Amino acid sequence: MYCVNCGNLLNENDDACKKCGHPVKNKQNTNNQEVVRHHNVQQEEKVSALIVSIIGIVGWALIVFIPLFMTAQ
Numbered sequence: 001m002y003c004v005n006c007g008n009l010l011n012e013n014d015d016a017c018k019k020c021g022h023p024v025k026n027k028q029n030t031n032n033q034e035v036v037r038h039h040n041v042q043q044e045e046k047v048s049a050l051i052v053s054i055i056g057i058v059g060w061a062l063i064v065f066i067p068l069f070m071t072a073q
C-alpha cells in the first residue's frame with residue numbers, strides 16, 4: 001500500500017510513513033472501506049437510473065402504442 005499523504009510505498013507493518021511520518025495503518029483501512037461503500041452507492045444509483053429509464057421508455061411506448069391499438073380495432 002501507499003502513503004495517503006505523499007504516495008510513498010509502505011510496508012504493511014509500518015504504522016507511519018517512513019518518508020513523511022504520516023500515520024497510515026488505521027486511516028488506510030478506513031479510507032478503503034469508505035471507497036468500497038461509495039462505490040456500492042454509485043452502483044445502486046446506476047441501477048436506479050437504469051430502472052427509471054426503462055420505466056420511462058415503457059411508459060412512453062404505452063402512451064404511443066395504446067392509441068394505435070385502439071384505433072386499429
Ligand SMILES: [Zn+2]
Nearest residue numbers: 003006017020
Ligand atoms: Zn508519506
